[in-house]
Amino acid sequence: MRLRWLFLSLFVLSVLVVPALAQDGNTVTDDEVNEVAKKLYCPVCENIPLEYCGTAACDDWRYEIQLQLEAGLSEQEIVDDFIARFGDRVVGVPQDPLLAAISMIVPILMIGASLLAILLLGFRWLRNRPEPTSVAAEPTADASPYRDILERDLAG
Amino acid sequence: MLAEIGFLSLILSIVVAIYAIVVSVYAERTHNETLALSGRNAVWVNFAFMALSTGMLQYALVTQDYTVAYVWSVSSPDMPALFRWSAIWGSQAGSLLFWSFLMSLFAAVAVWLNWHSQRRLMPYAIAFMMISVVFFSGLTLIYENPFERWWMTPTGIDAMGMQEYDVISAALQPPGTVEPSNSRLAETAKGLNPLLRHFGMAFHPPALYLGFVGFLVPFAYAMAALASGDLTRDWIKASRRWTLVAWLFLSLGLILGGRWAYDVLGWGGYWGWDPVENAAFLPWLTGTAFLHSVMIQEKRGMLKLWNMVLVIGTFSAVIFGTFATRSGLVESVHSFARSEIGFPLFFFWFSLTLLGAGMILWRRSQGLLRDEHRFTSVFSRESLFVLNNIIFMALFVAVFWGSFGAPITSELFLNTNITLGVDYFNQVTPPLFLALFILMGIAPLSAWGATSVSRLGRALLMPFLLTLATLGLFMLNGMTSIGALIGYGIVSLGGWVAIYETFRGFQARQRVHKESPLASLRMLFARNPRRYGGYMIHLGVTVIGIGIIGSTLFQQETQQTLSVGESLSLGGYELRYDSFDGGQITQDGRILDIANVTVLRNGHEVAQLRPRRDFFPNGDMSTMTIAGAHSTLENDVYVLLVGWEPITAASVTFKVYINPLINLIWWGSFILILGTIFATWPKEIIPARTREALRTGDPSLAAARGA
């Protein structure tokens, strides 16, 4: 069902292409296209934002975004359209709720775990505080070279 | 002929390294001094062979011997001389050989410097270092042999009666083949990837490799400590300088990578959070944590378990990083071509990590990694360093998850490819980085053992006031964003603490000694290089942090098409398109298209910039977009040539960025490098005569060494 809507919109777009080409000057600025392209990644090259990708294919896609903006689509609609056509890899943080959860869950868990660890350690130390061991004295000068010599002498 | 020498040298170096492993372990188990010395010497012999082997490849590159397949694939006759030297790491085979060479070099130097002072650890350390060397050299030899040469095998006579040939590559000359002519091969030589033909690329890979490989030595010492059971400060003392040196090169490599990306990749940024970039950043995170954490073990015998985990984790991250990069584990712009070395690298990483973890747990169960003191106060230096470790680990997990964990999980289990890009990392990492900066401000002022909050507060007063003054400066310059001001404040605090503590030390010296201010400063650093070098590094990090906040939060950009003489304006600057120089041909066969623009501010001409597009018709027909930039301390005006009307260039499309404070990043890096060099400087070198006298117990000489 969604696919049919998609193809309908594609047809509408293609119909718009002709008059758009016939027009001289476009109303959509490069900056506006880049605003949207910033949120997307090149579907073909790896890990390059669509805004910066220099290939001919990316030029085509930026041109498509320009057409879509001229057709009056909002930023979110364009992004959704790209996701439908190219998959979730085309955005920087997945929009699909399950994938977004997986992506964000681990860092959130980690930060939570760290806070928990800090709190627990803090409480443990507060509980164990009774002995303020004076530790002004630095440990005696390092004895390791002498220990080594001793070792070797003993080893024969 | 030389390629064959290189090839045989490589084989011999591996044989010698295997000998070193076996002999060293055996010598340690049976306490056989002669065998231990033999194992030690084998390390040096291994280095000699590796140096010869790598030297042969380098020689082939510099003398343009295109019969060597690797030389043919990464160089060409029209390349500038500098890149002939850097071409050795231009592709997989050569870079693996170079990596093995560096490992061998570090092992040899470690043995040379530390044999006597760390005699207990050395045999096992040698074994672990040589295992690494054997693996990487073996990988090179078996899978990616850079010494393969082109040979021509006759396949038959063609229609005109001429002998036809097929070209094959092999290490040693197969029977019945003929050596091809060097000049013919030179005509078709592939040449270095255009993206690598930049000054930055000559230094970024070796700096990074030195950083990665540098962590081999602390890792080996740690594993040797676990293996031998000597879990005192010995392995820490042995590793300390190595860790600093490795950290220095790793930081330098990361910074150079960022600078190169900024100059050459043409997107106005310096860090893209690409998986391969992150793979190099992960060991930096654990390495920095380790660098700090070892201080606690040295001074108080605590955090032993943390330090073991951090150092072995750092090396494991290094191997994982090289595995992920060279095997194409996840998609990245940096990936080498996919090859068969993926699985061997995986097994090496896996075995090493499992072995390391197993040994740590084993020794822990024996009670050998217990803290020697108790934590007494939440604000004591020990506690703050534990906090430091925790935050670095959290960053590690967050970055790892974003680069590898989530994409792998979703691809394997949900059959969907996802990208976790800048948006993810810019949401997750800033709070952690800010926490680190807060610690950087507080921890240097904390004391061992009990610390009261009020004492800490009093110590912080002056730096805090200085930070407020800095914020005032920002506000005077028009900064109104509260969020940014808080960010700047937190970041600056660490820098001011560093400056203030250095000043206090300087003041103290001035009061006690009658010396010139410069001499005071010099003695301050000479007497305590680690502390004051460390402060300098913190200052560098602060400056970098300010630069990052400025260039990330307040970057302005626009893309517009201009006709000749027309201008655009952005952020108080005007950019005027003057003229176009198209189709310029350079000496090395590039075709340049250059636009001439003028930057104006308040009507005054400030700079003439020449952004350009380089086209490589002889290479792989790729293009490079080189920006023209006007750099000041305040910002960069960064102009890219995006497109132009063919032939006439009557109208040209430019993309312009204003990157505020970005040059602080490079200046801060310079301070950081300088600080690290100071911190690594030897504190005191005991003359050999004094050392000898100490052995024999001569009291007069001991007194002379005195204070």
Add this chain to the structure above:
Amino acid sequence: MSIQAEQFTESVDSPTVEKPKRGGMGAGSWFLLISIIIAGVIVALQLASQNQVQPRTGPAPDFSFTTFDGEEYKLSDLRGKVVVLNFWASWCAPCRDEAPELQAAWEHYEPRGDVVFLGIAYADNGPRSMDYLEEFGVTYLNAPDLGTRISETYHIQGVPETFIIDKDGQVAQFVYAGINFRQLRAILDPLLGAS
């Protein structure tokens, strides 16, 4: 015989630490080791899946597709006919070279009725795709590869790539890079001649 240096430091520096000797590794340690093993297995699986290549023999992976005209099919619907599966994109220069060849080949084989040409547009489903089809007068089935699922199933490394699938749904031939009429005839005629 070597002295355990550890014993020195413990008794000299820290009289307050008690030391109950724990024997063996606890459950936590085993848990950690097993987690590392699991992580290793996952990474190995990922590596294996990244290293997969295009199918050159064996059953052709099935997939469903919706043509540019809106009709839905599955590859298995075409069982019983020889399928020429061609991956292309409008932004791909070599694809433009092979497009007329493919169209000519289609026109040659269409009357027979037992050959199907199926073009899959890789990462290409906008107005430019339609322009491309119009420009080369393409009349055979074409579908966009939404979400690049089909391309991933066939592990293609780029475009153009062509797979020839025989009547029983087995991959008969894989052609990396562009193909022309002559090559197609050389591959198809034996497959069709057999029946």
